[in-house]
Amino acid sequence: LHKLAVYHKSESIYSFPISENEVVIRLRMAKEDKDLDVKIVYNDNRYKFYETRYEKNMQVKYIDDLFSYFEVKLKLEDKRLGYIFKINDGKNTYYYHENGITKDYDYNYAYYNFFQIPYINKEDIVKEVKFMKNSVFYQIFVERFNRANYEKDDSYIDKKWGELPTPTSFSGGDLKGITKKLGYLKDLGINAIYLTPIFKANSNHKYDTLDYFEIDPHFGTKKDLKELVDTAHSLGIKIVLDAVFNHISSSHKFFLDVIENGKNSKYYDWFLIKDDYVDLDKMNYEVFADVAYMPKLNIKNEEVKKYLIEISKHYLKEYDIDGWRLDVADELSHTFWQEFNRELKAIKKDFVIIGEDWHDSQAFLRGNEWDSIMNYGLTKIFLDYFAMGKISIKDVANRLNSLIVRNIDQINTMNLNLLDSHDTPRLMTLVKKEKNTFLSSLAMLFTYIGTPCIYYGTEIGLEGNGDPDCRRTFEWDFNKIDINLHNTVKKLIEIRKLDVFKNTNISIYEEDKKLYIKRYDDKNELTLIIAKDLNYDESDIILSSKDYDNKKGINFVIKYQ
Ligand code: ARE
Known part of the structure; x- marks a missing residue:
C-alpha cells in the first residue's frame, strides 16, 4: 500500500450526499494500488458504529496520472453516517480513519476517530438545476449572430455582414435577429442559449456597461428582449444572460461623478481608487486586467452589493430569464x-448560475454560490491534444478523469463544457480545418459529463483566430457551408439527448492508444472510441440514435487523421 497517496476528507468532494438517503464516498489511493481490495465499513447511525457495522466494496471509478479514485454510493436509512476504510494489499489489512492509517482497529474503543457525515440536512444537499442535465447550450455573441431586417438607426454599422471584424467594428447583429432564428436553433436541437452582454455599452462586446437597466440600442429594446425570452420559452429554449459585475464602463454615470467630485462623490466608495481624485492618465484605480475603461467595482461596499443584486433580480422578475453567466x-x-x-x-429554483473562472473553482461550487462554471479546464485538454498535439491519448484519459474529481457529481452535471468561445480561437481553426478532428473533439465534448455548449457557428464550421477574429458574422447562406458537417453536428446533438446521458456514470480510459469514453445506466451503454488509426468509413462515423435504441452497447466511433 502506498500510504502517502491515501486521502479522504469528510463533507468535501470526497464525501457528499446526493439525496437525503444517498451519499457518494470517494477514496484517493495511488494509481499503482488500483487493484487492491478496498472496503468501506460504516453505520448510517454513527452512534451505533461501535456495535454494528456494514461493509461494502469500493470500486475504482477514475484514474489519473498519479492516483486511482475508489468510489461507493451508499443508500442510508438513517442520516448520520460514521465510516472508516479497510484496505487489504494481499499481505496486510489496513484501517484508514481520522487518525491516519493503522494495522489494527478496535471498534469498541473507536476514539471518535471514524469519518462522519454528522447529519444530512436537506437544505445543505447541493441541488441540480433540473434543466441543465437535458440541455445543449448555444453561445451567441450578439453583435454577430444575425441582423434582423427592420428599421433601425444603422449609422453605427461600419462592416458589411461577412466582412472580417476588428476590435471596434460593428456588423449590426441584434436581439430581433436572434428571435427570428429560434426556429433554426430549435431544429438544430438547441434548448438553451447563453448571450454575451446586451446592456447599454459603448463597445461591440458590451462588457463595458453604461446602464444595466437599458438594453443597448444597437441590439434593440426591452420589448425585443421580452419577445426573445417569451418566444424561446414557447419553444422550450432557456435563456441565460451575461452579468458583468466585476467592473463597469469608465463612462458610466457613477464613475463620471467620481471623476468630477473625487472623494466627495457619493460613488467614490463604489470603486477602488488610490487617491482622493481619479487620475485617468496614472490609472490610480483598480480595473479589469489592465483595461483603463473598465474600473473595478468595490464589492465590499454594501450599496454595490445591493445594486448588483437588484439588477439580477430585475431581469429574473421582469423577463423570466433562466440564468446568469457571471463575468470575471x-x-x-x-x-x-x-x-x-x-x-x-x-x-426561481430552476435557475442556473454559471461562473466564469478558467481554473479549479471548487471554492465557489459548494452549492451556495455558483452551480457551474465555463469549464475551460476541459477546453485546455482538447487544445493540448487535438490542436497542439502536446499530450498523448493516455494523458487525455488521465486529465479527463482528474477534472471530474475536482467536483461533486451534481456540479459535474451542470458544468458548462466548451471547446471555444468569444474569448478563444475557434475550434475549426485550432484543428487546422481537419473535419474528422473537429468532429472527434465535438463527440468528446458531447460524451463527457456536464452540459455541452457550442459557440454560434460551430455547426457550420465557422473559422476564426483569437479575439476579435473569433467573433465573425454567421454565414446564413447555406449554399456556402458544408452541409454534411452541419448534419453531423446536428446528429451529435440528437445523440446527446439519449437517456444514458442523464446520470453521472462515466468511465474513461485508454487502451491500445485508443481513448474510450463509456456512458451507462441500468439499461444502456454507449461507448465513444477515439483513435488516430481506426479503419472505418466516413459513413460509420456516427450511428444514429435509432440504431442505438435497437442495440445494446453500440460503439459510436470517431476517427481522425
Ligand atoms: C480587449 C481586446 C483584446 C485585448 C484586451 C486587453 O479585444 O485583444 O487582449 O482588450 O487589453 C471584454 C471584451 C474583450 C476585451 C476586454 C477588455 O470581450 O474583447 O479585450 O473586454 O476590453 C481572463 C479573465 C476573464 C476574461 C478573459 C478574456 O479572467 O474573465 O481574460 N473573460 C471575460 C469575458 C471577456 C471580457 C471580459 C472578461 C472583460 O469573457 O469577453 O472581455 O469584461 C488564463 C487566466 C484567465 C484568463 C484567461 C484568458 O486562463 O487564468 O484569468 O481570463 O487565461 O486570458
Whole structure:
C-alpha cells in the first residue's frame, strides 16, 4: 500500500450526499494500488458504529496520472453516517480513519476517530438545476449572430455582414435577429442559449456597461428582449444572460461623478481608487486586467452589493430569464455570491448560475454560490491534444478523469463544457480545418459529463483566430457551408439527448492508444472510441440514435487523421 497517496476528507468532494438517503464516498489511493481490495465499513447511525457495522466494496471509478479514485454510493436509512476504510494489499489489512492509517482497529474503543457525515440536512444537499442535465447550450455573441431586417438607426454599422471584424467594428447583429432564428436553433436541437452582454455599452462586446437597466440600442429594446425570452420559452429554449459585475464602463454615470467630485462623490466608495481624485492618465484605480475603461467595482461596499443584486433580480422578475453567466466571477467575493445565490434562488429554483473562472473553482461550487462554471479546464485538454498535439491519448484519459474529481457529481452535471468561445480561437481553426478532428473533439465534448455548449457557428464550421477574429458574422447562406458537417453536428446533438446521458456514470480510459469514453445506466451503454488509426468509413462515423435504441452497447466511433 502506498500510504502517502491515501486521502479522504469528510463533507468535501470526497464525501457528499446526493439525496437525503444517498451519499457518494470517494477514496484517493495511488494509481499503482488500483487493484487492491478496498472496503468501506460504516453505520448510517454513527452512534451505533461501535456495535454494528456494514461493509461494502469500493470500486475504482477514475484514474489519473498519479492516483486511482475508489468510489461507493451508499443508500442510508438513517442520516448520520460514521465510516472508516479497510484496505487489504494481499499481505496486510489496513484501517484508514481520522487518525491516519493503522494495522489494527478496535471498534469498541473507536476514539471518535471514524469519518462522519454528522447529519444530512436537506437544505445543505447541493441541488441540480433540473434543466441543465437535458440541455445543449448555444453561445451567441450578439453583435454577430444575425441582423434582423427592420428599421433601425444603422449609422453605427461600419462592416458589411461577412466582412472580417476588428476590435471596434460593428456588423449590426441584434436581439430581433436572434428571435427570428429560434426556429433554426430549435431544429438544430438547441434548448438553451447563453448571450454575451446586451446592456447599454459603448463597445461591440458590451462588457463595458453604461446602464444595466437599458438594453443597448444597437441590439434593440426591452420589448425585443421580452419577445426573445417569451418566444424561446414557447419553444422550450432557456435563456441565460451575461452579468458583468466585476467592473463597469469608465463612462458610466457613477464613475463620471467620481471623476468630477473625487472623494466627495457619493460613488467614490463604489470603486477602488488610490487617491482622493481619479487620475485617468496614472490609472490610480483598480480595473479589469489592465483595461483603463473598465474600473473595478468595490464589492465590499454594501450599496454595490445591493445594486448588483437588484439588477439580477430585475431581469429574473421582469423577463423570466433562466440564468446568469457571471463575468470575471472569480474576482468577486464569496460573501457576495452567497447573498446573490440566496436571493435569486428564492425567486426561481430552476435557475442556473454559471461562473466564469478558467481554473479549479471548487471554492465557489459548494452549492451556495455558483452551480457551474465555463469549464475551460476541459477546453485546455482538447487544445493540448487535438490542436497542439502536446499530450498523448493516455494523458487525455488521465486529465479527463482528474477534472471530474475536482467536483461533486451534481456540479459535474451542470458544468458548462466548451471547446471555444468569444474569448478563444475557434475550434475549426485550432484543428487546422481537419473535419474528422473537429468532429472527434465535438463527440468528446458531447460524451463527457456536464452540459455541452457550442459557440454560434460551430455547426457550420465557422473559422476564426483569437479575439476579435473569433467573433465573425454567421454565414446564413447555406449554399456556402458544408452541409454534411452541419448534419453531423446536428446528429451529435440528437445523440446527446439519449437517456444514458442523464446520470453521472462515466468511465474513461485508454487502451491500445485508443481513448474510450463509456456512458451507462441500468439499461444502456454507449461507448465513444477515439483513435488516430481506426479503419472505418466516413459513413460509420456516427450511428444514429435509432440504431442505438435497437442495440445494446453500440460503439459510436470517431476517427481522425
Ligand atoms: C480587449 C481586446 C483584446 C485585448 C484586451 C486587453 O479585444 O485583444 O487582449 O482588450 O487589453 C471584454 C471584451 C474583450 C476585451 C476586454 C477588455 O470581450 O474583447 O479585450 O473586454 O476590453 C481572463 C479573465 C476573464 C476574461 C478573459 C478574456 O479572467 O474573465 O481574460 N473573460 C471575460 C469575458 C471577456 C471580457 C471580459 C472578461 C472583460 O469573457 O469577453 O472581455 O469584461 C488564463 C487566466 C484567465 C484568463 C484567461 C484568458 O486562463 O487564468 O484569468 O481570463 O487565461 O486570458
